[in-house]
Amino acid sequence: MKRRDFIQQTAAASALIGLGGMSLTSFTPSTTKKITILHTNDVHSHIDAFGPDDGRNPNQGGVARRASLVEAIRKENPNTLLLDAGDIFQGTPYFNYYGGELEFKLMSMLKYDVATIGNHDFDNSIEGLYAQLPHAKFDFVSANYDFSNTVLDTHVKPYRIITKDGIKIGIFGLGIELEGLVEKRMYKETVYLDPTEAAQEMTRILKEDEQCDLIICLSHLGYNYKNRPEKISDLKLAGITKDIDLIIGGHTHTFLKKPTVVKNSEGKNMLVNQVGCYGINLGKIDFYFDSDKNKAANGTSIIV
Amino acid sequence: MNYKQVILLFTILSLSACKKQDVYLNKIEGKQINISDSLEINQNIEDIIKPYREHVNANLDSVLAYAVDTYSKSDGDYNTAIGNMMADAVYEQSNPIFNSRTGENIDFVLLNHGGIRSIISKGNITTRTAYEVMPFDNSAVVVKLKGAQVKELLEYLSKAKRAHPISKLHIVLDVDGNFKSATLGDQPLDFSKTYNVATNDYLYNGGDRMDFFKTNDSLYVLDYKVRNVLIDYFTKIDTLKPVIDNRFIQLK
Numbered sequence: 001m002k003r004r005d006f007i008q009q010t011a012a013a014s015a016l017i018g019l020g021g022m023s024l025t026s027f028t029p030s031t032t033k034k035i036t037i038l039h040t041n042d043v044h045s046h047i048d049a050f051g052p053d054d055g056r057n058p059n060q061g062g063v064a065r066r067a068s069l070v071e072a073i074r075k076e077n078p079n080t081l082l083l084d085a086g087d088i089f090q091g092t093p094y095f096n097y098y099g100g101e102l103e104f105k106l107m108s109m110l111k112y113d114v115a116t117i118g119n120h121d122f123d124n125s126i127e128g129l130y131a132q133l134p135h136a137k138f139d140f141v142s143a144n145y146d147f148s149n150t151v152l153d154t155h156v157k158p159y160r161i162i163t164k165d166g167i168k169i170g171i172f173g174l175g176i177e178l179e180g181l182v183e184k185r186m187y188k189e190t191v192y193l194d195p196t197e198a199a200q201e202m203t204r205i206l207k208e209d210e211q212c213d214l215i216i217c218l219s220h221l222g223y224n225y226k227n228r229p230e231k232i233s234d235l236k237l238a239g240i241t242k243d244i245d246l247i248i249g250g251h252t253h254t255f256l257k258k259p260t261v262v263k264n265s266e267g268k269n270m271l272v273n274q275v276g277c278y279g280i281n282l283g284k285i286d287f288y289f290d291s292d293k294n295k296a297a298n299g300t301s302i303i304v
Numbered sequence: 305m306n307y308k309q310v311i312l313l314f315t316i317l318s319l320s321a322c323k324k325q326d327v328y329l330n331k332i333e334g335k336q337i338n339i340s341d342s343l344e345i346n347q348n349i350e351d352i353i354k355p356y357r358e359h360v361n362a363n364l365d366s367v368l369a370y371a372v373d374t375y376s377k378s379d380g381d382y383n384t385a386i387g388n389m390m391a392d393a394v395y396e397q398s399n400p401i402f403n404s405r406t407g408e409n410i411d412f413v414l415l416n417h418g419g420i421r422s423i424i425s426k427g428n429i430t431t432r433t434a435y436e437v438m439p440f441d442n443s444a445v446v447v448k449l450k451g452a453q454v455k456e457l458l459e460y461l462s463k464a465k466r467a468h469p470i471s472k473l474h475i476v477l478d479v480d481g482n483f484k485s486a487t488l489g490d491q492p493l494d495f496s497k498t499y500n501v502a503t504n505d506y507l508y509n510g511g512d513r514m515d516f517f518k519t520n521d522s523l524y525v526l527d528y529k530v531r532n533v534l535i536d537y538f539t540k541i542d543t544l545k546p547v548i549d550n551r552f553i554q555l556k
Contacts, residue, residue: 033327047353049341059341064353066339067346093360093435102356109349123441167327183505185525213327245329259334271334281336288331295330304334 030292033165035214036080037285038070041250042277043084044091044120045103050278061279063106069282070110077286079164082111083171085250086118086220089129091278099124104135112138114160116173116218117145118250122186126150141173141218144198149189159202167213167289170206174198174219174237176251195221195232196240203243214287217247223254223274234272238262246285249274258304259285269302364432368538371429372545377420380467382477382552384417386424387469389546390437391415393537394530395471398444398502401526410446411488411499413471414457416512419504419530420469429538438531442504446524447517451495456516458486458493461552470551477554484555504530 049062074080084107089100100121107115117140121129130151143158159172174195178187199217206212217237225231234249242265249272259273275281375386391413399410422436449457461468461475462483478484486493493499501517505525508517538544 031327048357049339061339062345064345064347064349065341065343067349068344069337069339071346090441093364094356096441097360097363098356102353105352106349109352214329245332256336258336271332273334273336275336279339281338283336284334286331286333287329288333289327290330291327293326293328295328300329300332302332302334 030290030295032291033167033289034077034079035164035167035169035287035289036073036077037083037216037246037248037283037287038073038080039083039085039248039273039275039283039285040066040279040281041085041220041248041274042087042118042253043103043279044087044277045089045095045100046092046278047094047102047106048092050280057278057280063110063279066279066282067106067110073284074111079167081113081162081164081169081171083216083218083248084112084115085218085248085274086116086173086175087120087250087277088115088118090120090123095123099128100132101135104132108135108137113162114139114141114171114173114218116140116220116250117142117156117175118220119176119178119181122178122182122190125186126152126188126190130155141171142175143172143202144193144195145175146191146193148191152190158198159206161206161210161212167287168211169214169216170202170210170212171216171218172199172202172206174217174221176220176222195219196237199237199241199244203241207243213289214246215244217244219247220250222252223249223256223272224252234274235260235262238264238270238272240265242266242268245270245287247272248283253277255281259283261302261304269300271302271304364435365430367428367430368433368535369429369541370543371424371426372543374423374426375544375546376423377417377467380548382465382467382475382554383470383548384420384467385546385548386420386437387415387417387467388471388549388551389544390420390530390534391469391471392546393533394444394502397533397536398446398526398528401528402446402500402502402524406524408500410472410502412473413469413502414461414473414507414514415469415504415530416507416514417466417468418512419506424544429544431535434531434534434538438529438534440506440531442506442530444502444526444528444530444533445505445508446500446502446526447508448522449499449501449516450519451493451497451499453516453519454493454499454501455495457501457514458483460514460516467552473551475552479555481554 047063050057088103139160140156142156147153162169177192206215222233224233224235234247254274255276259271273283275283377384395413474487476484507514
C-alpha cells in the first residue's frame with residue numbers, strides 16, 4: 001500500500017469517528033529526521049588545552065572543553081554519534097605515564113561511540129593497546145586489519161551498525177599500511193589487507209545485506225598524497241568506491257577549511273572530512289533524512 | 305461504525321507505526337567547530353584529569369640533578385658539551401645491557417645533532433628536562449658495522465661538518481677540513497674489522513641520510529628509549545658539567 005494513500009484514508013476515517021484525542025502527528029505526509037555526526041582524529045593524548053604561550057595553537061583544544069561542546073550538541077539533537085579516526089595515543093607525557101588509560105577513560109565519559117585504530121595506537125605494541133581496552137566503553141572497528149593471530153582477535157570488529165531515530169548507520173574502519181611505519185615487533189601478526197577491497201566488501205554488506213541508511217568510513221589512511229598518487233588515501237578511496245556517505249579521515253593531520261565534496265564512482269557527491277589534530281577542532285556533519293522521496297529526487301544537497 | 309471497526313482501525317494504525325519507514329537523504333550540512341577557550345570547561349572531566357595531571361607534573365618536575373651551566377647544541381664547532389653528554393650517557397647506560405646480552409662491548413656511539421631538541425638550562429634538571437631534550441620515543445640500538453660502512457660513516461661526518469654527538473670515537477680533520485684520522489682509545493680504526501656502534505632507531509632507519517647503518521651485519525634492539533637513558537643518567541649523577549673536548553676537531 002502506498003503510504004500517502006493510506007494516510008488520506010485513515011485521516012478520513014478518523015475524522016468520521018472523531019478520534020480527537022489521538023495524535024496523528026507521526027502521520028504527516030513528510031517527516032524529517034536529523035542525524036548529527038561529531039568527529040575527532042589524531043588527538044595524540046592532548047588531554048589538556050595548549051597553554052597561552054604555545055607558539056601555534058594557544059588556548060586551543062582540551063578534552064574538558066570538547067566535553068561541554070559535545071554535551072550541548074547532544075542536548076540539541078539526541079540523535080548524535082561521536083567518532084574518532086585513530087591516533088588516540090602518543091604525544092604528551094599522559095601517554096608515557098599511563099599508556100592510554102586516561103585517553104580511553106575520558107573518551108568513554110564523552111560517550112564516544114566508535115573509533116578506528118591509527119598507527120600510533122600500536123606505540124606500546126599491540127599488547128599495550130589490548131591492555132587499555134577495559135577502559136574503553138566504545139567500540140573499535142577495522143575492516144582491513146586482520147587481528148586473527150593477535151591478542152586483539154574478536155576485540156575489533158570490521159564494522160558496527162547503530163540505529164538512531166530509526167535511521168540505520170553503518171560504520172566501518174580502515175587502517176594504514178603498518179610495514180615501514182610501525183615496527184613489526186609492535187604490531188606483531190596483524191595482517192594489513194587492501195583498503196579498497198575492504199571498503200567494497202563493507203559497502204556491499206552495509207548497503208545490500210544490512211540496508212543501512214547511512215554509511216560512514218572511519219579512515220586512518222591519510223587525506224591525500226600529492227607526490228605519491230599511487231598511494232591509497234581518503235580522496236582516492238572516495239572516488240573509486242560507492243555508497244559511502246562520509247569518510248572521516250586522519251593520519252595526515254590535515255586542517256581543512258571545510259569538508260571536501262567528492263564524486264564517487266557512480267558520480268554521486270559524498271563528503272571527506274578531517275579536523276587537523278590534537279583535539280583543536282571538532283567536526284560536525286548533519287544528515288537530514290526525509291520520508292518524501294521527491295525531496296531527494298534531485299540529489300542530496302550538500303552545504304559546507 | 306461499531307467497536308470491531310474501531311479495533312481494526314487501531315490495529316492498522318499500530319502496525320503501520322511499527323513498519324520501518326523509508327527515508328531518503330536529502331541534505332548534508334558539514335562544518336568544523338574550534339575548541340577554543342570560549343567554551344566552558346566540563347567540571348566532571350576536569351575532576352577526572354586532575355589527579356593524573358598532578359602526578360605527571362609532580363613527577364616531571366622532580367629534581368634529578370643540577371646543571372652548573374646552560375648547555376646548547378649551538379655552543380661548539382664539531383662537538384658540543386650537551387651532545388657529548390648525550391653520547392656518553394648512551395654509552396654508559398647501554399653498554400652494560402649490550403654486554404650482558406652479547407658478551408661484547410659497544411665500540412663507539414653516534415647520534416644526530418638535530419636530535420637534541422632543547423637546551424639544558426643552568427639549575428635543576430628534572431624529568432621534564434629529559435622530555436624537552438628528547439621528546440621523541442626513539443630507542444637505543446646497537447648496529448654491527450663493517451669496516452666499509454665505518455668508512456662511509458667517517459666520510460659522512462667529515463662532509464657534514466656538524467657536531468653530531470659521538471662517544472669513544474676520536475675524529476680529526478685537517479686544516480682544509482678533510483678527514484685525517486679516526487681512533488678508538490689510542491688505536492686507529494681498522495677497516496677490516498667490524499664495530500659495535502650504538503645509535504638510535506631513527507638513524508638506523510635512515511634518518512638524517514645516515515644510510516650506512518642499513519647495510520649492516522646485525523642489529524641489537526636494546527628496548528631502551530633515549531629519553532629513559534637520559535632520565536637514568538641524570539638520576540645517577542649529581543651534578544651535570546659536560547665540556548667541549550677534542551673528540552671531533554679540525555686542525556688549525
